[in-house]
Amino acid sequence: MTSSADSTTSPAPHRQHYGLTFAVLALAGATYAVLQSLVAPAIPEIQHEFHTTATSAAWVLTAYLLSASIFTPILGRLGDMFGKERVLVGVLVVLALGTLLAAVSTDIKILIAGRVIQGAGGAIFPLAFGIIRDEFPRERIPHGIALISAILGIGGGLGIVLAGPIIDVLSIHWLFWIPLILIVIATVMTIFFVPESPIKTPGTINWSGALLLSAWLVALLVGISEGSTWGWLDGKTLGLFAAAIVLLVAWIANEQRADEPLVDMTMMRIRGVWTVNAAAFLVGAGMYSSFVLLPQFTETDKSAGYGFSASVTQAGLFLLPSTVAMLIVSPLAGRMSARVGSRVPLVGGSIACTLAFLLLAIAHDQQWEIYAASAILGVGIGLAFASLANLIVEAVRPEQTGVATGMNTVMRSLGGSVGSQIGASVIAGTVVGTALPTEHGFELAFIIAGAACFLGALASLAVPRPQRSPAPQPVAV
Secondary structure: OOOHHOOOOEEEEEOOOOOHHHHHHHHHHHHHHOOOOOOOHHHHHHHHHOOOOOOHHHHHHHHHHHHHHHHHHHHHHHHHHHHHHHHHHHHHHHHHHHHHHHHOOOHHHHHHHHHHHHHHOOOOOOOHHHHHHHHHHHHHHHHHHHHHHHHHHHHHHHHHHHHHHHHHOOOOHHHHHHHHHHHHHHHHHHHOOOOOOOEEEEOOOOOOHHHHHHHHHHHHHHHHHHHHHHHHOOHHHHHHHHHHHOOOOOHHHHOOOOOOOOOOHHHHHHHHHHHHHHHHHHHHHHHHHHHHHHHHHHHOOOHHOOOOOOOOOHHHOOOOHHHHHHHHHHHHHHHHHHOOEEEOHHHHHHHHHHHHHHHHHHHHHHHHHHHHHHHHHHHHHHHHHHHHHHHHHOOOHHHHHHHHHHHHHHHHHHHHHHHHHHHHOOOOOOOOOOOOOOOOOHHHHHHHHHHHHHHHHHHOOOOOOOOOOOOOOOOOO
């Protein structure tokens, strides 16, 4: 592995105010995050528009997640090696090309291909964290990282809210045309207003490790995504899970033997890293579960004895309090991180998410109850997500920022995939003759999501407390 002593420092160009750098990074991150969830409420419309099956339409989400999980740590490592601004521009260009392909597609296979290309945009976040660590004044780094980290949740919630109005007023294709405009703006602004990082770590990519990483992630996520369709005990599902375990073991062994591993396994064993990754997985499971469960619950026809017969647009509005709460709380989480450390908001956020899902499980007959739970959930996600990247950055060396935060982003996505699929499977398992799931199915899914967030709170408590410098001793005179 390349040590910190091998890092090179390029001549420092003129550095503009860090606030401008942050604005550009926030625009890029928000656009990617919105794209991640914007299609979720539109899956039925995509199925109808492209004359395809529900399974094929669901791959519009799955392909994006698979691609992001594979490319994020690899591109984060490339940013550490060749320059974060340079790689960020390349990532934005690829994201724009994938979005353009999705916008003009008339065939579901082309749309899925566009989503695979878009997944490379997941690297925006680890690259942004590295740029902030390199560019911001030391006292502003926790605040900047917290806000960018929270954008992953804020943008996800905003995508759910905006999907319905865009489809109602325009068309499905504008789910991609509008973000494409913003991506182009973010790309141009990055070229002109984000200086290249002075910190680089020369090295090589462990391509065999990258291949094994891709293989076990694909096997795991395809198994999770298709398990509810094939059956969790089906041979194909179990075979994919078994393959994922074998490939994971092979990947770890490969990384431990490599001279320059893609992911330093010694780094991954640091208590401040593995505990935060565990919390990211569990809280991510809760957040993504809400993106699936709340719209489906509120859109259920009242004839089922629950639900509100909401349209796609109306269902999105139930998540609006969550998005607004994240916008309000995220800056506060950044200030908390700077003053008391990032562990406190992570623990508090995980507990808030737990309470939100428990409230949904026991009180969901009135619309105001859904709005209240949504707001509490937004507070929790805003606090937790704003803390995760800071804790990772604090635990690793500067040259490890890209790959370490990239793996943390992957853990959120993995948790989201597991959580949303388990929730969907629980609901599907209670479908009755009317083709509608039972109310008990949703209650159980809410409890499972709450349990994941509670385990996330326990993992958060295991995160090391921040190290404080000892108070200076008085000098005897």
